[in-house]
Amino acid sequence: MAKGALKWILYIAAAGLIGLGILFIMAQYADSMRLIEGIIFIVVAMVIIFFARERKPIEIKKTVRITSPIKVKEIDCPNCSAMLNPDKLQVIDGKPYMTCDYCGNKFEMTEEPTW
Ligand SMILES: [Zn+2]
Numbered sequence: 001m002a003k004g005a006l007k008w009i010l011y012i013a014a015a016g017l018i019g020l021g022i023l024f025i026m027a028q029y030a031d032s033m034r035l036i037e038g039i040i041f042i043v044v045a046m047v048i049i050f051f052a053r054e055r056k057p058i059e060i061k062k063t064v065r066i067t068s069p070i071k072v073k074e075i076d077c078p079n080c081s082a083m084l085n086p087d088k089l090q091v092i093d094g095k096p097y098m099t100c101d102y103c104g105n106k107f108e109m110t111e112e113p114t115w
Pocket of ligand 1: 077078079080081082104105
């Protein structure tokens with residue numbers, strides 16, 4: 001399984017970073033900056049282990065909410081004024097888009113109050 005292999009690569013990388021971090025911390029007598037670098041290495045290794053252990057893939061859920069009903073029946077293409085097919089309604093980045101069957105024009109629909 002490729003995913004398992006990747007996990008082990010991450011673990012090995014993390015182990016290497018921890019080793020480097022320890023070396024850097026031990027070498028701190030030469031340069032005090034080494035201590036900080038060593039700590040950074042270990043912190044990065046911890047982060048790698050944390051993500052490698054995470055079993056679930058990161059889920060990004062996005063709910064698209066259209067605040068008011070759209071009157072699709074009364075929509076004409078602004079380009080060729082043909083009646084538009086409500087089935088062509090698409091939601092892109094949370095905005096409703098219509099595609100004209102006749103001229104291929106794609107435009108953002110504005111939400112209008114129903115009254
Ligand atoms: Zn059109």
